[in-house]
Amino acid sequence: MKKNTDRSLGTGTNAILESISDGVFTVDSNWRITSFNRAAETITGIRRREAIGKPCSEVLRASMCEADCALRHTVKTGKPIINRSAFIIDTEGRRIPISVSTAILKDEKGRVVGGAETFRDLSLVEELRKELKGRFEIGDLVSRSAAMRHIFDILPQIAASDATVLIQGETGTGKELMARAIHSFSTRKTKPFVAVNCGALPDTLLESELFGYVKGAFTGAAKDKPGRFALAESGTLFLDEIGDISPALQIRLLRVLQDKRYEPLGGTETLLADVRIVAATHRDLSAQIRKGTFREDLFYRLNVVKVDLPPLRKRKEDIPLLVDHFIARFNRLQGKAVIGTSSDVMALLMAHDYPGNVRELENILERAFVLCGEGNIERAQLPPELGGRASFSSSEENTIAAQTHAAEAQAIRMALERNGFNRLAAAHALGLHKSTLFRKIKALGIELPAQDGRSHTESTQSR
Amino acid sequence: MPAPPVSGYPGVRYTLLRTRKSIWHVSCYVSYREMEGHTYMKLALATWNGRISPVFDVARQVMMLDVEDDRVVARHEETLPGTEPQAQVGRLATLAPQTLICGAISDPLAGLLVAKGIQVISFISGTVEEVLTAHLSGTLLKPAFAMPGCCGRGGRFRGSGAGHGRGACFGGRRLVM
Numbered sequence: 069m070k071k072n073t074d075r076s077l078g079t080g081t082n083a084i085l086e087s088i089s090d091g092v093f094t095v096d097s098n099w100r101i102t103s104f105n106r107a108a109e110t111i112t113g114i115r116r117r118e119a120i121g122k123p124c125s126e127v128l129r130a131s132m133c134e135a136d137c138a139l140r141h142t143v144k145t146g147k148p149i150i151n152r153s154a155f156i157i158d159t160e161g162r163r164i165p166i167s168v169s170t171a172i173l174k175d176e177k178g179r180v181v182g183g184a185e186t187f188r189d190l191s192l193v194e195e196l197r198k199e200l201k202g203r204f205e206i207g208d209l210v211s212r213s214a215a216m217r218h219i220f221d222i223l224p225q226i227a228a229s230d231a232t233v234l235i236q237g238e239t240g241t242g243k244e245l246m247a248r249a250i251h252s253f254s255t256r257k258t259k260p261f262v263a264v265n266c267g268a269l270p271d272t273l274l275e276s277e278l279f280g281y282v283k284g285a286f287t288g289a290a291k292d293k294p295g296r297f298a299l300a301e302s303g304t305l306f307l308d309e310i311g312d313i314s315p316a317l318q319i320r321l322l323r324v325l326q327d328k329r330y331e332p333l334g335g336t337e338t339l340l341a342d343v344r345i346v347a348a349t350h351r352d353l354s355a356q357i358r359k360g361t362f363r364e365d366l367f368y369r370l371n372v373v374k375v376d377l378p379p380l381r382k383r384k385e386d387i388p389l390l391v392d393h394f395i396a397r398f399n400r401l402q403g404k405a406v407i408g409t410s411s412d413v414m415a416l417l418m419a420h421d422y423p424g425n426v427r428e429l430e431n432i433l434e435r436a437f438v439l440c441g442e443g444n445i446e447r448a449q450l451p452p453e454l455g456g457r458a459s460f461s462s463s464e465e466n467t468i469a470a471q472t473h474a475a476e477a478q479a480i481r482m483a484l485e486r487n488g489f490n491r492l493a494a495a496h497a498l499g500l501h502k503s504t505l506f507r508k509i510k511a512l513g514i515e516l517p518a519q520d521g522r523s524h525t526e527s528t529q530s531r
Numbered sequence: 532m533p534a535p536p537v538s539g540y541p542g543v544r545y546t547l548l549r550t551r552k553s554i555w556h557v558s559c560y561v562s563y564r565e566m567e568g569h570t571y572m573k574l575a576l577a578t579w580n581g582r583i584s585p586v587f588d589v590a591r592q593v594m595m596l597d598v599e600d601d602r603v604v605a606r607h608e609e610t611l612p613g614t615e616p617q618a619q620v621g622r623l624a625t626l627a628p629q630t631l632i633c634g635a636i637s638d639p640l641a642g643l644l645v646a647k648g649i650q651v652i653s654f655i656s657g658t659v660e661e662v663l664t665a666h667l668s669g670t671l672l673k674p675a676f677a678m679p680g681c682c683g684r685g686g687r688f689r690g691s692g693a694g695h696g697r698g699a700c701f702g703g704r705r706l707v708m
Binding site for chain 1: 579582584585586588589590591613634635636637638641653654656678679680681
C-alpha cells in the first residue's frame with residue numbers, strides 16, 4: 069500500500085513531503101492512513117509502516133478526533149480547515165499541542181478519494197507562551213524580577229500550608245494582592261477573604277471590629293454583632309498595617325494566634341477561630357521591637373512565614389511589564405484602545421523612583437488614560453512632576469537634536485532634584501561647570517523652584 | 532495520615548473515608564457470591580463508534596461491565612464529561628470500576644486514576660467485543676490490540692526500554708496500577 073501511495077504521489081512531491089517540518093498524512097474514504105511523512109513520524113512517535121492502513125484516529129490520537137474531527141468536516145463540506153488547535157497523545161503519554169489544517173484529496177479525474185491533513189508541533193510555542201505568561205503572573209501580581217520570581221515559586225507552597233504569613237513591604241508594593249493570591253491558592257479559597265486595615269480604626273473600635281460584641285456590651289450595642297474573625301470563619305483574615313496596633317490589642321491578638329480562641333466584647337462565651345491569619349505592614353517590625361512599641365512574642369507568632377515584597381525601584385525591570393499590564397486593564401475597563409507608550413515616556417517612567425511603588429505607577433497610567441483615548445501615551449499626558457511637558461513640537465520630536473535636548477533636560481532635572489536644587493552640587497554631579505549648567509538650564513527652559521537649595525545643603529552639612 | 536490497616540474476609544470489601552482529622556468512616560460491602568469463592572470484577576471500557584475510544588482524555592462514553600468468573604453478567608453505558616482531567620477522573624471514580632481499558636491516555640490523567648485505585652490498561656485499540664473477549668480470555672496483552680507505535684510489532688519508536696513511568700509494557704500496551 070505504501071509503494072502504491074509513493075508512486076501515486078510522484079517522486080518530486082514525495083521528496084517535498086519528506087523534507088518539510090509539518091506532519092502530513094492522507095486517508096482513504098474509510099479513514100485509514102494511506103501516506104505518512106517523516107515529520108508525522110517524528111511528532112507522533114509512530115513509524116510509517118505501523119501507521120499505514122490504520123484508522124487515523126488511532127494513529128494521530130488527537131483531542132478533536134471523537135467530537136469534532138476536522139478532516140471529517142472537510143470531507144463532508146468540501147471546505148478546508150486552517151490551523152485549528154488541538155492536542156495529541158504521543159506514545160510516551162505526553163500531551164503535545166498541535167495546530168491542524170485539512171484539505172480534500174482528489175485523484176487525476178477530480179474524484180474525491182479521501183482527505184489530507186497537515187499538523188504542526190506547537191510544543192515549543194506553548195512552552196514559550198507559558199514561560200512568558202504563567203511564570204510572571206500570579207493572581208494580580210505581575211513581575212519578572214528575580215526577587216519576585218522567588219516569591220512566586222514558593223507562593224503555592226505557602227498557600228497550601230495553614231501557617232500565619234507576615235508580608236512586609238513599602239506602601240503600594242501589593243501586600244493585599246499578595247494576601248489575596250495566598251488565599252486564592254489555598255484550600256480555603258472557597259471561604260471568605262476578609263481584610264481589615266488596623267491603621268485606619270481607633271483602638272477600641274478596632275477591637276469590636278475584630279472580635280465583635282454582644283448585645284448590651286456598651287451603650288448603643290442593641291444587638292449582637294459578629295467580628296471579622298467570625299466573618300472570616302474557615303477563610304482568611306488579612307490584617308493590614310499590623311504594626312500600627314496598640315500594645316493592649318497586641319496582647320489580645322497574641323491570645324487568638326496562640327489558642328485560636330477569643331471572646332467578643334462583653335461576651336462570656338469563648339469562641340473558636342478557624343481562621344488563617346495573613347498580616348502585613350510597611351513598618352520595620354524589628355526596629356519597632358527594639359523601640360518597645362511592638363511585642364516580640366506577637367512578632368514571632370506572626371512571623372511564621374515571611375514574605376518581603378521589594379519596592380518597585382529595586383525591580384525596575386518590571387516597569388515595562390507592569391505598564392503593559394495596566395494598559396491592558398484600563399483598556400478593558402474604560403473601553404479605550406491605547407497601544408502603549410512612546411519611547412520617551414517609557415524612558416521617563418524607567419527613570420522615576422516611585423516612592424508610591426506599583427500603586428503610583430498605576431495612578432500615573434490612569435491619569436494618562438484620562439487624557440489619552442487611543443494610540444500611544446505621550447509625554448504631555450504624564451504628570452508634571454515626572455517631566456510631562458510638551459516642550460518640543462511633534463515635527464521636531466524625532467530629530468537627533470530634539471532627542472539629545474530631551475535627554476539632557478531629563479538628566480539635569482534629575483540631578484537638581486537629587487541635590488535639593490543646589491545648582492553647584494548638581495553641576496558637580498553632572499560633571500559640568502556651573503556656568504555651563506546655568507546656560508543649559510536657560511536654553512532648555514527648565515523651570516526651577518524659588519528656593520535655590522543652597523541653604524538646604526548647608527544646613528544638611530552643618531548637622 | 533495513612534489509612535489504618537483493616538483486615539477482612541473474602542467477599543467483604545472495606546472502604547475508608549477520612550471525615551475529620553482523626554475520625555475514619557468505615558463502610559463495608561459484603562458479597563455473598565465472593566464469599567462462596569466466585570471472582571467478581573467491575574470493568575470499564577472507554578468506547579466510541581463500537582471501538583475503543585482513541586483518546587481517553589476526551590472520551591465521552593464508557594461501557595460498564597459486571598464480570599463474574601470471567602463472564603459478563605451485566606453491562607450498561609455511562610457518559611463522561613470529556614473535558615478536564617479532574618472531571619473525567621471524578622466521574623469515573625463515582626462509577627468505581629476496578630479496571631479501565633482505554634486507548635491513548637495522558638500520563639498525569641493515568642496517574643490520577645491509579646491514585647483513585649483504578650487499574651488502567653491503556654493504548655488499546657480494536658472493536659469493543661474483540662477487546663472484551665481478549666481481556667476475559669487473558670489475551671488482551673497481545674500486540675494485535677496495541678495502538679500503533681505502542682510497543683509490540685517492532686517495538687516502541689520513541690523512547691527506550693519496555694516500560695514508561697508507573698506503567699509497564701506487556702508486549703502491546705501499558706498496564707498501570
